[in-house]
Amino acid sequence: MTAQHYFSATPDGPLERRSIQVRLRGHAATVTTAGGTFSPEHLDRGTQALLAAAPKPPSTGTAVDLGCGWGAISLALALESPELDVWAVDVNERALLLTRENAENLGLDRIRAFLPSDVPSDARFDLIWSNPPIRIGKDALHQLLIDWLPRLNADGEAWLVVAKKLGGDSLQAWIAKQFGPELSVERHSTDAGFRVLRVRRAQ
Secondary structure (H helix, E strand, O other): OOHHHHHOOOOOOOOOEEEEEEEEOOEEEEEEEEOOOOOOOOOOHHHHHHHHHOOOOOOOOEEEEEOOOOOHHHHHHHHHOOOOEEEEEOOOHHHHHHHHHHHHHOOOOOEEEEOHHHOOOOOOEEEEEEOOOHHHOHHHHHHHHHHHHHHEEEEEEEEEEEEHHHOHHHHHHHHHHHHOOOEEEEEEEEEOOEEEEEEEEOO
């Protein structure tokens, strides 16, 4: 399975489910993954870095997992804040299917999985957590962030994780240039070569 397939709308190959054990913000869970989605064999290192660094999500409100894959970030958010509405967003229909199945199996009924085009254009969010799909290319990645970061509420925050070797520092500089003074960005931490960035409304 080539790397590009995880951000294809309809991945090649049959849907062959597998179960893996993961820990999500201290919660042990058995989840279902499949080929054609991002990191189907284990919880990837970048997502681990994000989940370790980000503060506790709000107990209520609306959060977005942008590029949800099989749902690791969405599940972590919902497990920690069961009354938080979580929007899991991905272009990959298989990823959305698996996210829905994992949420149902874990009894997390406030996760909704959508294609980006199905999210209302006027929706606003208190929180965005994302391990964004860097390999879609710089232009597509920039457009993704242009589409979503301005949708943060006044007190909203976005937490992004990007490998340093894949442009974490240059992405931080681009966000500062593109969105300043509306949004501010800072490097919160570095974990095993991954930059964790915090984006929020400029005060």
